[in-house]
Amino acid sequence: MRPPKDIIPGYPIRLKKRLGQHILKDREILRFIVESCEIHPDTTVLEIGAGVANLTEGLAMKAKHVVAVEIDPQFQIYHKRLLIKYPNVSFIYENILDLNLENLEQIREARDLIIAGNIPYNITSPLVMKILEGSRTFRHMILMVQKELAHRFCAPPGTRNTSAITLKIHFLCEPRLLRLIPGDVFHPLPSVDSALIRFIPHCQTPLTGETRLVFFRFLDAAFSQRRKTILNSLGSQLGTVMSKKDLAEVFQSAGIDPGKRPEAIQLEEYLSLFDTLQKMGCFSSLPAFHKKKRVKNL
Numbered sequence: 001m002r003p004p005k006d007i008i009p010g011y012p013i014r015l016k017k018r019l020g021q022h023i024l025k026d027r028e029i030l031r032f033i034v035e036s037c038e039i040h041p042d043t044t045v046l047e048i049g050a051g052v053a054n055l056t057e058g059l060a061m062k063a064k065h066v067v068a069v070e071i072d073p074q075f076q077i078y079h080k081r082l083l084i085k086y087p088n089v090s091f092i093y094e095n096i097l098d099l100n101l102e103n104l105e106q107i108r109e110a111r112d113l114i115i116a117g118n119i120p121y122n123i124t125s126p127l128v129m130k131i132l133e134g135s136r137t138f139r140h141m142i143l144m145v146q147k148e149l150a151h152r153f154c155a156p157p158g159t160r161n162t163s164a165i166t167l168k169i170h171f172l173c174e175p176r177l178l179r180l181i182p183g184d185v186f187h188p189l190p191s192v193d194s195a196l197i198r199f200i201p202h203c204q205t206p207l208t209g210e211t212r213l214v215f216f217r218f219l220d221a222a223f224s225q226r227r228k229t230i231l232n233s234l235g236s237q238l239g240t241v242m243s244k245k246d247l248a249e250v251f252q253s254a255g256i257d258p259g260k261r262p263e264a265i266q267l268e269e270y271l272s273l274f275d276t277l278q279k280m281g282c283f284s285s286l287p288a289f290h291k292k293k294r295v296k297n298l
Helices: 027-037 054-060 073-085 121-133 147-154 164-172 209-222 230-237 244-253 267-279
Strands: 043-048 065-069 089-092 112-118 140-146 173-181 194-201
Touching: 027 054, 027 112, 027 140, 027 173, 027 194, 043 054, 054 065, 054 073, 054 112, 073 089, 121 140, 121 147, 121 164, 121 194, 140 147, 147 164, 147 173, 147 194, 164 173, 164 209, 164 267, 209 230, 209 267, 230 244, 244 267
Parallel strands: 043 065, 043 112, 065 089, 112 140
Antiparallel strands: 140 194, 173 194
């Protein structure tokens, strides 16, 4: 009898599709990820999604400490073997979306922190945003993500692949596409190809706290009807506080063509438009722009 397809030969585990579990088996790509992390002797690495710990070992060989987060405890058999050789590794069996980094002593006290991992693709966007918006600073983040999403993250603002999350990411960091990864280097074979991205956080951003939250809601509103013009997209969201005619005048005074589509407008133009509308009090009476995020602290 043939073994079920979701069991890896030689691995006494059953991979779970609902958790997006795929094992990276290519050693050259594993080495490339470790090298891309640019680990220093005093570096602490937060690894997201340790799995069978094949990347964890490469990180542990160079880092001062590796804090590996894995939601599925079935992988402990591999982790225990690794701990015999690498005492500088700590494993945490929790959902990374539920984890507060400030509660982890190794992360809190790290002098040089980087983040790495081959993350489940179904949580990529919320996970990336939680880390980038979190209070814990880090040097950079190296993540394996779905290729299509990588192109969206790294698209220059104002181009065809631009979306609201593109602008949010460029607002918070500089994303760089390092390498495309074919699906046949994973087991089991995924239905999509992947890509490796480096996220380098900006030292400062022009907006913080509640104002940044409102700006990000403003971007979501701008792309709520991306097939329509920016005037129609924002007009439908701001209709209770401003007519489309008045909004068109605001666009024109800012030097922005109201007939453009949302993806054709630069981040700097959105910031300028947001500043103008905020000074006019357009967001203060709209609860949707101030609603709390339904996410947990990272």
